[in-house]
Amino acid sequence: MSLLYKSTRNSGKTVTASYAILKGLAEDGGLFVPTEIPRLSVSMDELKDKSYQETAFAVMKEFLTDFTEEELKSCIEKAYDGKFDTEEIAPLVKEGGAYYLELYHGATIAFKDMALSILPHLLTTAARKNQVKNQIVILTATSGDTGKAALAGFADVKGTKIIVFYPKAGVSRFQELQMVTQKGENTSVVAIHGNFDNAQSGVKAMFEDKELAKELDAFGYQFSSANSINIGRLVPQIVYYVYAYAKLLKNGEIAQGEPINVTVPTGNFGNILAAYYAKKMGVPIEKLICASNENKVLYDFFQTGTYDRNRDFVLTTSPSMDILISSNLERLIYLLTGEDDTEDRRMMEELRTKGAYEITDQMKEGLADFAAGYASEDQVKQTIHEMYANTGYVLDPHTAVASSVYGEYFRKTGDTRKTIIASTASPYKFAGSVMEAIDPEGMEADEFKRIDKLRELSRMEIPKAVEQIRNAPILHTRECGIQKMKETVKEILGVS
Ligand SMILES: *Cc1c(COP(=O)(O)O)cnc(C)c1O
Numbered sequence: 242m243s244l245l246y247k248s249t250r251n252s253g254k255t256v257t258a259s260y261a262i263l264k265g266l267a268e269d270g271g272l273f274v275p276t277e278i279p280r281l282s283v284s285m286d287e288l289k290d291k292s293y294q295e296t297a298f299a300v301m302k303e304f305l306t307d308f309t310e311e312e313l314k315s316c317i318e319k320a321y322d323g324k325f326d327t328e329e330i331a332p333l334v335k336e337g338g339a340y341y342l343e344l345y346h347g348a349t350i351a352f353k354d355m356a357l358s359i360l361p362h363l364l365t366t367a368a369r370k371n372q373v374k375n376q377i378v379i380l381t382a383t384s385g386d387t388g389k390a391a392l393a394g395f396a397d398v399k400g401t402k403i404i405v406f407y408p409k410a411g412v413s414r415f416q417e418l419q420m421v422t423q424k425g426e427n428t429s430v431v432a433i434h435g436n437f438d439n440a441q442s443g444v445k446a447m448f449e450d451k452e453l454a455k456e457l458d459a460f461g462y463q464f465s466s467a468n469s470i471n472i473g474r475l476v477p478q479i480v481y482y483v484y485a486y487a488k489l490l491k492n493g494e495i496a497q498g499e500p501i502n503v504t505v506p507t508g509n510f511g512n513i514l515a516a517y518y519a520k521k522m523g524v525p526i527e528k529l530i531c532a533s534n535e536n537k538v539l540y541d542f543f544q545t546g547t548y549d550r551n552r553d554f555v556l557t558t559s560p561s562m563d564i565l566i567s568s569n570l571e572r573l574i575y576l577l578t579g580e581d582d583t584e585d586r587r588m589m590e591e592l593r594t595k596g597a598y599e600i601t602d603q604m605k606e607g608l609a610d611f612a613a614g615y616a617s618e619d620q621v622k623q624t625i626h627e628m629y630a631n632t633g634y635v636l637d638p639h640t641a642v643a644s645s646v647y648g649e650y651f652r653k654t655g656d657t658r659k660t661i662i663a664s665t666a667s668p669y670k671f672a673g674s675v676m677e678a679i680d681p682e683g684m685e686a687d688e689f690k691r692i693d694k695l696r697e698l699s700r701m702e703i704p705k706a707v708e709q710i711r712n713a714p715i716l717h718t719r720e721c722g723i724q725k726m727k728e729t730v731k732e733i734l735g736v737s
Contacts, residue, residue, distance in 0.1 A: 243306040246273040246472060249575040250589070252582040256561060258305040259367035260341050262473035263377075266448045270639070271585070272428045272571050273472045278521040279303035282481065285498075288483065289491035293330035294321050296484045297359075297477065303522070304476045305363070320359035320477075321378050324348045326704060331481045333354070333488055333661070336634045336677075339504075339647060340494070342485045345637075349388030349419060351561070351665035352512065352707045353390035355467075359730045361401065362395045363473045364465060368400060375463040378734065379403040382440035382468060384508060385561045386666065389419040391467035392633040398426030403467070404429045404733055406726060407439040415670050416689050419706070422713035430717035433726065436554050438566050441468070443726040452726065460736045469511030478515035479522065484651075486524050493579050495659055502660040504530040504650070506643040507539055507731070508562035510569035512663055517573065517610065527658055532614040532646035534559045539567055543613035543737040546605045558638040559617060560672040566592070577604040598700040603710050612654075614646035620646060625678035635699045637666040642708040669695065669707050 245255035250271030258263075261421060279290075283299050283435045286612050290298065297317045305313060321330050327346045334341045347354025368377060379401060381391050388405040395403040409432040420430045433440050447453055448464055455479065457463060462524050469475060489495045505513040505524055513531055520526040525690035532541045535555045540550045550565040557563055571589060577600065578584040590597040616624070624641040628634055636644055650656065666673045672691040680698060685691045689711055721729045731737050 244279060244304060245276050247276055248272065248582070249274055249571050250582050250586045252580055257307040258472070259370045261520055262363055262471060262719075263367045263371055263373065263465055265464070265471045266445065270445070270449050270589075271582075272470050272568070274572050274575060275472075277645045278518055281523045285487055288487040289489065293480070293484055295319065297480045299322065300483050300522070301476055304472075304479075307370065310576075315448065316359055316362035318365060321363050321520070324354075324358060327596050331483055331484060335450055335494075336632050337628055337644070338651075339644070340353055340489065340659065340661045341634075341640070341662045342481060342661050344481060345665065345667040345670075348393045348706060349386070350704050351386035351390060351671050352663065352665040352713055353386045354393075355481060356474040357387070357390035357394040357467060359475050359477050360391075360471070361398045361464070362469060365398060367381060372388070373456065373463070375403045375461050377465050379467045380406045380444050380730070381463050381466065382437065382444040382539060383407045383412075383420075384437040384563055385416040387468060389416065390418060392423040392425070392428050392430070395467070396423065396428055398427070402427045402462075402734070403431070404431065404730060406431050406433050406444060408432075408440055409434055409720060411436050411556060411563060413671055413673070415672065416560070418688070418710050418713075420729045421644035421711050421715045422715045423716065430719065431719045431726075431729055433723055434720065435723040436552075436555065438562055439600050441566065441568065441721040443637065443723055444468070447730065450727070456736055457734070461736065462734060462736070463506065469509050470566070470696065473509060475515055475518070475569070478512060479519045482516050482519035482520070482526070483524055486526075489661075498525055498659055500525040500527040501524070502528040502530060502656065502658050503663070504532055504643045504647040504660060505663045506532045506559065506562060506665055508564040508640040509569040510539065510573070512665070514569045514572055515674060526611050528656070530645040530650055530660075531613040534562045534621070534642050535615065535617060536563050536565055537561070537615035538565050538572070539614040540613045541571075541612055543608060546602075546608075547597060547599045548592065550580040550592070553595045558612065558621060558671065559642050559651075561639055574604075576601070577607040603633075612650055614649050616642045616685070622678040624648070625675060629679045633700055634702060635668040635675060635679070635695070635736070636664070637668040637671050639666050640664040667704055668699070668701070669704055674715065697726075716720070
């Protein structure tokens with residue numbers, strides 16, 4: 242059976258999965274969604290003995306139905322290999338009353354690797370299937386982790402170029418170093434004088450710019466996206482929730498069919514939406530707990546039904562969640578409207594013009610699958626400190642946001658269901674904030690001294706990704722204002 246995709250802003254027109262991946266964003270500015278969310282066709286009993294790669298195939302074949310079995314398996318094999326420093330790919334660690342699903346064992350030590358190690362393969366396969374002659378230019382806005390994971394995934398991939406925009410003052414020192422030391426003939430990195438929302442809006446505007454598309458086409462280029470607005474990012478992220486449930490079952494932590502909760506540190510709403518899709522596929526997930534940092538626009542939305550980005554943008558120690566426009570929420574909104582593209586368009590237009598929209602009471606009922614909370618900077622620090630003091634386990638600040646929110650949820654509701662916490666980054670990626678929380682006295686000024694200090698204190702080895710940039714030369718120094726993003730892209734591509 243073949244599954245098709247349509248835009249959240251135009252329910253009438255359908256396209257194949259490979260076309261949706263190739264495009265990234267729909268022409269009308271909407272996000273591609275499947276016409277229905279497929280059910281898993283294998284039981285958890287069968288899945289519990291499967292490897293990560295086998296689970297990936299079982300999940301992804303339901304969504305990417307125009308890829309052949311051979312194509313899909315080849316993409317999966319190339320993605321989930323020795324680039325990951327653990328054979329399980331996504332290990333589960335039981336600590337402090339929850340199960341931490343460690344999604345940071347890939348090449349760039351953040352969860353973005355889970356999807357971005359496969360996206361380049363899906364995309365080049367999709368280009369072949371759709372007889373695309375142009376070079377694909379991957380245009381990416383990053384709040385810190387997507388950029389590096391996408392650069393690593395696309396570096397020197399034939400037929401592609403990648404341009405990454407990151408907020409100059411909005412990423413950690415380590416994240417910035419990871420990006421500006423990126424090798425690869427086809428890679429470009431640009432620091433913008435603005436925040437992540439500016440970067441993302443600028444990129445989205447270029448996707449919607451028909452004139453620009455024409456100019457690029459004349460030079461043999463077309464855009465695609467590595468952001469989680471691309472369905473090719475979202476689908477691989479569903480896999481690890483299925484995998485984690487199956488592993489809990491295999492390890493005897495839960496009984497067959499036992500409902501669990503999932504807590505996700507959230508920014509652009511991609512990761513938690515993948516968990517929601519997993520639930521719709523049949524994984525027994527009860528509550529999806531959406532954890533925000535001090536940029537708590539989503540928490541307020543779940544409380545009130547009003548999404549309002551009119552507020553100060555806070556720079557926190559969890560920069561990858563410093564976002565006020567959570568793009569993937571549009572996919573949930575669309576479902577809540579009963580797939581009404583007119584309503585979706587109306588609300589997104591309000592978001593664009595007024596910075597806010599409100600959902601109906603009926604739509605609010607659809608939010609019952611979710612719970613939400615947020616953590617202050619103090620709570621994040623305290624959570625990292627306490628976890629380390631009590632167990633020796635080290636959390637990065639993003640995962641600590643989720644851990645703190647889950648703790649509060651548990652105290653408030655008394656909900657004793659087993660809970661998975663998506664652990665989204667290695668603490669080594671945020672050694673400064675982590676050291677500040679566990680040993681402020683021993684704080685070093687130099688990033689790599691902090692990393693070495695953290696190694697002394699923690700039971701976790703320093704990942705390869707850290708050593709790779711320790712002495713790497715800086716290769717990218719380009720900067721631009723938020724008004725100049727389009728010109729910068731044209732300059733990089735030599736289009737004018
Ligand atoms: C991107 C990111 C998040 C947020 O994920 P979304 O899918 O954008 O909600 C959380 N933690 C880390 C470390 C990230 O890189």
